[in-house]
Amino acid sequence: MIAFHAVDVIKAKRDGEVLTDGQIRSFLEAYTAGAIAEEQAAALLMAIFWRGMTADELTTWTDAMVASGERLDLSTVGRPTVDKHSTGGVGDKVSLPLVAIVAACGAAVPQLSGRGLGHTGGTLDKMESIPGWRAALPPDEMTRVLQDVGGVICAAGPRLAPADRKLYALRDVTGTVESIPLIASSIMSKKIAEGTQALVLDVKVGTGAFMSDLGQARALAETMVQLGQANGVRTSALITAMDTPLGRAVGNAVEVEESLDVLRGEGPEDLVTITHALAREMLALAGVDADADAVRHDGRAMATWRAMVVAQGGDPDATLPRATDYLAVRAPESGYVTRLDARAVGNAVWRLGAGRARKEDPVSKTAGIWCRAKPGEWVEEGQPVMELAIDDPARVPAALDALTGAFDIGPEPPPPRDLIIDYIHF
């Protein structure tokens, strides 16, 4: 008799019932169109936070989020498409060299990225420290760059999963962010709408990650891999360690600098290890038989990078902006660095101005931290453990405050740790 009542959907989820396809699709369609109030969506999100969703509910929910907007058609690109998504970490600049490496190997990488929030950075913020580079690219332009260059890093347009755009903002203010089905559907709806044929997820776990519990990280990874497969995207996931910053650079321009090292065949070992592992998995899913290490050493990855930068108005030969002031945080005694906390470093970089509290805030291109000694490395008393790149000296006290207790030094090196903790595939 009565076609559809939002409050009945809320009550059903509240009472632990399984929502029907029709309930999910009607709710999300009406919500995206503005016909369901924010307070009703908020109540449903909290009920989902509480009760969870079955695999079938989540598949429908994600599909309805994709259907709220357009799904890109990359069939004209002429290469197998494959993308990567990281749940976010400190010093995680992997996307920058990775897109160029995989594109240089012959796959097409349509990387639609976001901006940083809180203690984790965003790929677009980092790229924008390259003089002239622009994040916005119309869909037809994006397709053309993928055809010509093979890799693109750009902002998702407003017509891609608009339901997610609204839900993401709502979750932020209603305490419903940390829910596995809501996280998984948010990430996967955008990646499915982006039109990629394959996807490798980098689910980070540790103090600097969104999730510090391995069981939770594994559940999220499995949920996302299932969702990808159910929606026709070949998907797998690596679970990787995020207890200490990845590489040595944390910030925006400083992370581009370090990415260029990787593209030159250099770069810190942990960053190179993760980049290669992800590249190998992406190429396998794309069915491309190529050597990621070779393109990094013979200049092809760098050539692809330069073409990518040029295609979006950037100058690959321009000098990256640099901070004017530097401040060293020194070792109070000699010994091995046994711990350098990712979350603390991420918060300090945020305080220095390279991160943002709200998505409207501007970010500093040059502020950042160089980790001069990482866990397992020896420092002499008085040597720098970290070097702060400073854009606004007034921000230094807050950054130093965030670094209180950020590292430990001891007589023995810490036990070796696994960078790659698990591999989830079906």
Add this chain to the structure above:
Amino acid sequence: MIAFHAVDVIKAKRDGEVLTDGQIRSFLEAYTAGAIAEEQAAALLMAIFWRGMTADELTTWTDAMVASGERLDLSTVGRPTVDKHSTGGVGDKVSLPLVAIVAACGAAVPQLSGRGLGHTGGTLDKMESIPGWRAALPPDEMTRVLQDVGGVICAAGPRLAPADRKLYALRDVTGTVESIPLIASSIMSKKIAEGTQALVLDVKVGTGAFMSDLGQARALAETMVQLGQANGVRTSALITAMDTPLGRAVGNAVEVEESLDVLRGEGPEDLVTITHALAREMLALAGVDADADAVRHDGRAMATWRAMVVAQGGDPDATLPRATDYLAVRAPESGYVTRLDARAVGNAVWRLGAGRARKEDPVSKTAGIWCRAKPGEWVEEGQPVMELAIDDPARVPAALDALTGAFDIGPEPPPPRDLIIDYIHF
């Protein structure tokens, strides 16, 4: 450092933590002032639905709701004040004769009432079928009527517990109505703000009540009695049966008619029993030693009723409006009525136009149902079990539809039932 973040309060409740006094008071104060968005309040309500509240949290929450507006001062009334609140049922017109009876006994009854919603009627809707009677009364006028007459039935003003007004509307659209702490605080905040010294609660249980589970009804009653006591209002509760309509009349003008029978010393036995039980408890809490039955038989209760009606512009001698069409629902066979379902009758009366789906809807004064045979009574085949009083013939099919399966007839009378199931006091 940071004064107050609504999302931190939501997360704390979401995670099962106990909210501090400051969190509760800040949240409700900011919400009432419009400084917290509806979606944030919706998320908190669902988290409360999920996690509940401790007795201390609920006392603070209720006190903050009272503090969101003004608390009436009835100290100038010159009589002990005592009120009654029913959680709502079908044919529950008890307030009408009860206020007059208790006032005639010497107490003052400041009954701030509401309107009907769904299958349950509202006291104000019933009173408004009296020609000329007006529900709105300014506070000073209300105090004067209490001094002069002893009883008043009127609408709660907009300055009484405004937080409840907002939360009540929000709960309705967010699936967060059926939560014991939210129900208890909504009812008690208004009664505490109304300024009564004592309060008797009539918590109904059964198919026609808000709660059909006795354990839930008892938990609600205990919670409200505790809240009243914690806020300086002497409070007790009766738990009463609501499986079949109370009395024979269900609607608006028809319920006033039946109330007048009670005030004349007549009326159906179940209605008189409940009215007397509540009157005795109210007089006991008010410390007034008087005989409720005597004032009902010697005309004093009726005289008080007439004075109450006149004080609010009504004409106690005017003929009540009557329906023009009637339709009998007849017994298909001879036997005892073994069941007459309160919910079905309430829904049918609503469909006939006497109830409303949304609080803005108008209601019919004359539509209603007379229950001609109640459970335990014998009917011959073809005798009316119910008589529908019809205002708009187009509504009859929906009402008859709601009455499908509403009663049973059998060879044996049903077992006797307790009208008054429990008594909660501390």
